[in-house]
Amino acid sequence: MEQRPEDLSGMNIQDAKAYIAAHLASLKLTEKKRTELEADLAKWTTRVDLARSKGAEDLAREAEGAAERIRAELVKIQAEEAELRSQIEAMRRQLPSLAARERSVDPDLLEQxxxxxxxxLPGEEAAAETDRNLAKLEKESKAEAELAALKAKLAGQNGGGEQ
Incomplete structure (x- = not known):
């Protein structure tokens, strides 16, 4: 599945801000390009008018061709600029939720x-608990064995003294 450029999921807040900053830089370059194209279009439109006023129809047609090429490029740049603005706005709306997600506590991560x-190391706690339980069982077993041996010894002394 393709990730949308304005989707910040999976990023931390710093990476998201850097990503937005890169988009803002692209937007500024696009705005600059649009401004340059608008100036070029105005220049070529003026040239068309000048050529017509002087009766130079061949120059006017060439100037119109240049103006049309610039106009077509200007339309593309304006669409790109609008798309960048839309993406940046969508990304900015996600920043609060990213910040909140970073502030939330993950109990498993906190334990680790x-x-x-x-x-x-993670997982050692369970092994340590198992070791403690086994040591406790060994002590109980040893105590029971010593108690049984003591009972047998006492029974042998009591039984041997009566004979």
Whole structure:
């Protein structure tokens, strides 16, 4: 699926602002190009009028051809400028939600960062809990074995003394 140029999802706020700034720079260049084309069009339109006033129809036709080419390019540039303005406006409307998304707390990410800050790796906490549980079972088992041995010894002493 193709991503639209004005779609900022997946960007952090700094990247989004840089992306918008790049679009703004493109818009400024497009505006400059449009201004230049408008000046050129005015110049060629004046030349058409001048050639006609002097009776030079061949020069007037050439000037009209140049003016038409400039007019066609001007239409393209104006459309590009409008599209850039629309994209920039759409991107600017997304900035608050991007900022809010960055401020929201992801509990899993927070837990992972906390574990890493304490020098443990994610997943080690579960392994440490398993180790603690196994150590507890080993202690209980050892205590039960020692208790059974003590009971057997006492039973042997009591049983052996009666004979």
């Amino acid at each position: 960062e906390l574990l890493m800050a304490t020098g443990r």
